[in-house]
Amino acid sequence: MSRELVERVVKALEGKVYYGDVRFESARGMGYSKTKTKEAVSFASSVGLTVRISSANKWYYLAFDELDEGRILDETKRLVTKVGNKRSDIVLQEPWKIDREIKVMEDPNDLSDEEKIGVVRDIYGRIIGNDKIINAAVSLGHSKGETILMNTEGSNLRQVLPFYRFILNATAKEGKRIESDYFAVAKQGGHEILEKSDVHVKVGEVVKSAKDMLKAKMLKGGKHDIIVDDEISGVIAHESFGHGLEADQVTRGRSYLSSLVGKKVVSELVSVHDNSSYEGERGFFFFDDEGIKSKDNVLVKNGILKQFMNDRTTGFHLKSPPTGNARAQDFSRKVFIRMSNTYIEPGEWKRDELLAETKKGVYIEKALTGMEDPLGGNLQIMTGKAYEINNGELTTLYKGVGIAGKVLEFLSNVDAVTDDFELRGSGCGKGHEDYVPVSSGGPFMRIRGAVIG
Amino acid sequence: MEELVIKELKRLKDYEVFFVQSEVNETHLEKGRPHFISKTFDSGYGIRVLDGGLGFSSSNVKEREAVRKVIESAAKSARMTEKVDFQFPFEARYPKVDIVDKKIKSDPEKAINETIEKLLHRKPDNMEFSFGKFRTYDSTVHIMNSEGLDAEREETAFMIEMSITVGGKKRVEFWPHEFRRRVDDFGEEDFDKWFKLSRDQLTAELPGTGGMTVIFSPGSVADGVGSVVDFHTSGRAKLNEMSKFSVGEKIASEDVTIHSDGLYPFGLMSSGFDDEGVPQQKLPLIEKGVFKNFTYDQFYALKDGTKSTGNGLRQSDVFFVFDSKFGSMPTNQISNLYIKPGKRSLDELIGEVKEGVLVEKFSWLNPDGMTGDFSSEISAGYRIKNGEIANPVKGGLVSGNLIEMMRGVSGLSDKSTITSGGTVLAGICPYIRFEDVQVAG
Incomplete structure (x- = not known):
């Protein structure tokens, strides 16, 4: 029924506008959570339909949360009359078709709600039963999202993607001091993701870490040689580097990387990808919200800046094809150029070897937050914890530190990259809004003379 | 939508429903020129059911079968989760608070366009709006529960997010992102401060x-x-x-x-x-x-x-x-x-x-x-x-x-x-x- 509705709305655009597309979205999901004081099981569903028209270099959107065909067609026809059939500077492409649904190994919908809240209760019990642990928070969630996109080029696209996440948190208390730590996994797939995550091992690690943090000291800010984990490497690739390569920032005159394509910008040990075709990861899709096929985009190869990420509009202005990075938070929001699965390629160093060969420095774990600065090219990352490195060994434990500086200078000072590789799912905003599912990651890296505090 | 949800909910003993209906209007600028114009109709409902535990479901789907599924899910969740000592609130006397902007209610597109014009008029010649997002919200919130509570309010909001850039070879920006209830709560004083903060980044x-x-x-x-x-x-x-x-x-x-x-x-x-x-x-x-x-x-x-x-x-x-x-x-x-x-x-x-x-x-x-x-x-x-x-x-x-x-x-x-x-x-x-x-x- 949704497919027929989309077809009929696209027909109202065909031949009457320079370019138009109609996107239908529906999603259903379940959530299960438990803390010391609250247990919750919740269900959520949503639908939405967006009509986009490009005319005279402007994008016009209509977004509907109700699939009332009469109203949608009336509003669409009114908009078509208002904006007219005027040429726009955007990339047009040949039509294509796809209809794919990702099949999961263990469908969480095949498990009963009782079984899933049972998993959450069990993990909660394993955390809360420990000495000094005063609270725990455990949550499991899964959802399935369908997108149907048809456009005036004749493309007919459908995809169904499954999302799964599991988060556990332990809070430790001693006197007035309270500290916590967490483990999170967020990928595309089914309940097998939890089984592959060694969650019982993670419980032990998180509980120990939360208790250890009760003794952690505050590090004095300054310049240090640092080793960062895969999670922080990923946030650097995404927040600090990737946002500046979104080509809408380039055409706005708002990217510090605008004039640097083809030039060596960072250490030759650093290669960065944005790969929306990385199946199983949270930022995966078959086609983006403009109907462009997903792909592996190499952004930096051996320190040389290779390309920007484009949508139909920037692709026209920069004379470069769209890269499959156009995404909207949901039917109600604008499509922007966004990242997907962004990572730094692994290197050749072994982690133990890297640590052993670092005489003095700071080892930093867990990226809590990061913020982009596409024009200034500055770096801001808040991390979870840090250790002093003395003669190749981890010594004093510190609370999380911030990492700051100029991104290109920071990444030019990378002198070692390990052979580790992991991606972690999260959400990414464009500035302060418009969140889309992404993942980021990579290897461990050593950076000389970084500003932390 | 509301009638259907309420009718279906009345089969249950203890429940609450929270409705929101919003019209959202938005214009984006790219390098000072309108680039994107949208109108969004966004509405939905969140349901809590008390039956031993407290269950929750939410949706924006309004068809009868979907509504029933949402209510059934909330009811099932309530039966499944741990028992709580809870009761939905009773209706009370509510204080009157000003939270509505008549300008946004009457003509949101005009409110957006006038703000953009004011900003462009005020902007120093050596500065540029590399991007700007201007959005109005006009919402109605309606809460009902099985204790007889039935409360409704209207509210508005206005959002500006923009990048104000300045400079030649070295370009710098100030990047405000602010919400207010009324469009006129953003004044020339705010705009001038943003321009100053942008310009000062140069040095x-x-x-x-x-x-x-x-x-x-x-x-x-x-x-x-x-x-x-x-x-x-x-x-x-x-x-x-x-x-x-x-x-x-x-x-x-x-x-x-x-x-x-x-x-x-x-x-x-x-x-x-x-x-x-x-x-x-x-x-x-x-x-x-x-x-x-x-x-x-x-x-x-x-x-x-x-x-x-x-x-x-x-x-x-x-x-x-x-x-x-x-x-x-x-x-x-x-x-x-x-x-x-x-x-x-x-x-x-x-x-x-x-x-x-x-x-x-x-x-x-x-x-x-x-x-x-x-x-x-x-x-x-x-x-x-x-x-x-x-x-x-x-x-x-x-x-x-x-x-x-x-x-x-x-x-x-x-x-x-x-x-x-x-x-x-x-x-x-x-x-x-x-x-x-x-x-x-």
Whole structure:
């Protein structure tokens, strides 16, 4: 029924506008959570339909949360009359078709709600039963999202993607001091993701870490040689580097990387990808919200800046094809150029070897937050914890530190990259809004003379 | 939609439904020219059912079968989750609070276009709006429950996010992102300040390293102080044994008085009732540095044997958004963070600083509400030397613990202004001066 509705709305655009597309979205999901004081099981569903028209270099959107065909067609026809059939500077492409649904190994919908809240209760019990642990928070969630996109080029696209996440948190208390730590996994797939995550091992690690943090000291800010984990490497690739390569920032005159394509910008040990075709990861899709096929985009190869990420509009202005990075938070929001699965390629160093060969420095774990600065090219990352490195060994434990500086200078000072590789799912905003599912990651890296505090 | 949902719900004994209907209008600029124009109709409902436990479901799907599925899911969740001592709130007398802008109600597109024109007219010739987002919200919230509560309110909001760039070879920007209830709450004074902050970035330097006096802007105060006060004054933190505050304990400098003020005219979190239908109020949290009261929603109030303070609010995720509130359960959180202004002007506060930094904006101040720890990059600020602004600063990190810093407050400016912060909270805050804060860069 949704497919027929989309077809009929696209027909109202065909031949009457320079370019138009109609996107239908529906999603259903379940959530299960438990803390010391609250247990919750919740269900959520949503639908939405967006009509986009490009005319005279402007994008016009209509977004509907109700699939009332009469109203949608009336509003669409009114908009078509208002904006007219005027040429726009955007990339047009040949039509294509796809209809794919990702099949999961263990469908969480095949498990009963009782079984899933049972998993959450069990993990909660394993955390809360420990000495000094005063609270725990455990949550499991899964959802399935369908997108149907048809456009005036004749493309007919459908995809169904499954999302799964599991988060556990332990809070430790001693006197007035309270500290916590967490483990999170967020990928595309089914309940097998939890089984592959060694969650019982993670419980032990998180509980120990939360208790250890009760003794952690505050590090004095300054310049240090640092080793960062895969999670922080990923946030650097995404927040600090990737946002500046979104080509809408380039055409706005708002990217510090605008004039640097083809030039060596960072250490030759650093290669960065944005790969929306990385199946199983949270930022995966078959086609983006403009109907462009997903792909592996190499952004930096051996320190040389290779390309920007484009949508139909920037692709026209920069004379470069769209890269499959156009995404909207949901039917109600604008499509922007966004990242997907962004990572730094692994290197050749072994982690133990890297640590052993670092005489003095700071080892930093867990990226809590990061913020982009596409024009200034500055770096801001808040991390979870840090250790002093003395003669190749981890010594004093510190609370999380911030990492700051100029991104290109920071990444030019990378002198070692390990052979580790992991991606972690999260959400990414464009500035302060418009969140889309992404993942980021990579290897461990050593950076000389970084500003932390 | 509402009739159908209510009819289906009446088969149950204990329930609550929260409806939101919004019209959202938006225009984006690219390099000063309109590039994107949209109109969105966004509505939905969140349902809580009490049946031993408390179940929740939400949707924007309005067909009968979908509505039944949503209600059945909430009812099943209620039966499955652990038993709670809970009752939905009763209807009460609600205070009248101004939260509606007639301009947004009558012609949202005109409100947006006039603001864009004002900004373009005011803009210095050497500056550019590399992008701009202008959005109106016109919403109706309707709450009903099985205890006979039936409350409805209208509310509006206006959002501006933009990048104001300046410079030749070296381009710099100031990047405001602010919400207000009314379009005219953004004035020429705000625009001129953004232009100045953008221009000053051209000559910005790093702030230097060491312990020094740091003055936070109202927006930084809302994000920083707001995050820890919100967490530790909540009944939720108290009952989870995670609050560091005890009633009667001195937790801040004597100059600090903070309220959760849900009645502040045109405050971003203001309304006659919270998102469970309990009257909002002006609740003293900290008076002259002493902790006075916890905030409560209905759930944690009943768990602690007391009454809700009207602090059951729904925000989607941690970020400040008005849309799709129906998808979130009410949580125990602070309303507008009102901080009583001090007696000295900002200039006087600066005049007493030998060595320090005035931070107008952090890149993203997002402290750990529980521990109070933070470390954030300065996006726009000024170095203070011998009581005077010396030069603009950008970059480098300010770090510390906001719970400890509240004890080290040495001054508040004499004016509190409405701010949406950049992270979590809405506030009415002054500039606050903190002593001996670590700065690196």
